[in-house]
Amino acid sequence: MKARIKITLKNGVLDPQGKAIQHALASLGFTGVDDVRQGKYIEVDLAEVDEGRAREQVERICKDLLANTVIENYAYELVR
Amino acid sequence: MNACVIVFPGSNCDRDVKVALEAVSGRPVRMVWHGDATVPACDLIVLPGGFAYGDYLRCGAMAAHSPIMRDVVAKAKAGTPVLGICNGFQVLTEAGLLPGVLMRNASLKFVCKDVHLKVEQTDTPFTHCYAKGEVVRIPVAHGDGNYFADAAALDRLEGNGQVVFRYVDEAGNATPEANPNGAQRNIAGICDERRRVLGMMPHPERLFEPMLGGVDGRRLFESLVERLAA
Numbered sequence: 001m002k003a004r005i006k007i008t009l010k011n012g013v014l015d016p017q018g019k020a021i022q023h024a025l026a027s028l029g030f031t032g033v034d035d036v037r038q039g040k041y042i043e044v045d046l047a048e049v050d051e052g053r054a055r056e057q058v059e060r061i062c063k064d065l066l067a068n069t070v071i072e073n074y075a076y077e078l079v080r
Numbered sequence: 081m082n083a084c085v086i087v088f089p090g091s092n093c094d095r096d097v098k099v100a101l102e103a104v105s106g107r108p109v110r111m112v113w114h115g116d117a118t119v120p121a122c123d124l125i126v127l128p129g130g131f132a133y134g135d136y137l138r139c140g141a142m143a144a145h146s147p148i149m150r151d152v153v154a155k156a157k158a159g160t161p162v163l164g165i166c167n168g169f170q171v172l173t174e175a176g177l178l179p180g181v182l183m184r185n186a187s188l189k190f191v192c193k194d195v196h197l198k199v200e201q202t203d204t205p206f207t208h209c210y211a212k213g214e215v216v217r218i219p220v221a222h223g224d225g226n227y228f229a230d231a232a233a234l235d236r237l238e239g240n241g242q243v244v245f246r247y248v249d250e251a252g253n254a255t256p257e258a259n260p261n262g263a264q265r266n267i268a269g270i271c272d273e274r275r276r277v278l279g280m281m282p283h284p285e286r287l288f289e290p291m292l293g294g295v296d297g298r299r300l301f302e303s304l305v306e307r308l309a310a
Binding site: 013014016017020064065066068070071 | 138145174179180181184185186187188228229230262
C-alpha cells in the first residue's frame with residue numbers, strides 16, 4: 001500500500017518561499033495570482049495491507065517525523 | 081566542568097565550541113558521535129552549529145531522531161544543562177526540548193554578520209555572568225533562524241522569563257531593522273521552564289577571545305564554567 005502525503009503550512013504561518021514564487025510569477029507576466037503557498041509531497045510505500053493499520057502507521061509517521069505540527073498540517077491518501 | 085559536544089554528520093561548529101569551552105574551562109571536552117547510544121557522564125551537553133543531515137526534510141528534524149538524542153533528552157529531563165547553538169537550537173525544538181520552531185529567514189537569504197543582542201535573563205547557568213539588560217555583540221550565520229511559535233506559546237515564554245536573548249539595535253531597542261531573520265518578537269534565544277536548556281541562533285563561540293574580534297561570547301562559557309565548576 002502506498003501513502004501519498006501532503007504537508008502544508010498552517011494558515012497564518014508566513015511562507016516567504018511562497019511569496020517569492022508569487023513575485024516570480026508576476027514578473028513572468030502571470031496576472032491574477034492572488035497567493036502561493038509552498039508545501040511538500042512525500043510518497044511512502046508500506047508493507048501493510050490492512051487499511052486501518054496502515055492509517056495508524058501513517059499518522060504516526062507524519063506526527064513523529066514528516067510534519068512539524070507547530071507550523072504544518074498533513075493530509076494523506078492511501079492507494080493500493 | 082565536564083562537557084560533551086554531540087557531533088552529527090554535517091555539524092561544522094563542533095570543534096569551534098570545543099576550542100572555546102576548553103580555553104575558558106581549562107578542561108578537555110569530549111566529542112560524542114550521533115550514532116552512539118549514550119552520552120558519557122558529564123555536566124554539560126552541547127549541540128553545535130552546522131547543517132546536520134544537510135537540513136533534509138526540515139533543519140534539525142533528522143538529527144532530533146539520531147540514536148544519541150534519546151539519551152540527550154533523558155539527561156536533559158534529569159537536569160543536565162544542554163546548550164544548543166544555531167543548528168543545535170533547531171535540533172532542540174525538533175526534539176521537543178524547547179517550544180516553537182525555526183523557520184526559513186523571512187528574507188530567504190542566509191545571514192552571516194554580527195548582531196546586537198539584549199541579555200534579557202541572567203538567572204540561568206548560561207548567562208549569570210552578564211548584566212541583565214546588557215547589549216552584547218555576537219555573530220549569526222544561518223538561513224533558518226526565524227523563530228516561530230503561536231501567540232499563546234510566545235506569551236507563555238515571555239511570562240515565564242524564558243526569552244533569554246533578543247535581537248536589538250546598538251542602543252538596545254528591539255526594532256524590525258535589528259531583526260536579522262523575521263523572528264517573532266525579535267527572539268534570538270530561549271530556555272526551557274527549568275532554565276536548564278538554552279537554544280540560541282547566535283554563535284558565542286565565534287567571539288570569545290580578542291583575536292577573533294570580540295569577547296562578548298566569552299561570558300556565556302564563563303557562566304557555565306563557574307556554575308559547573310564542581
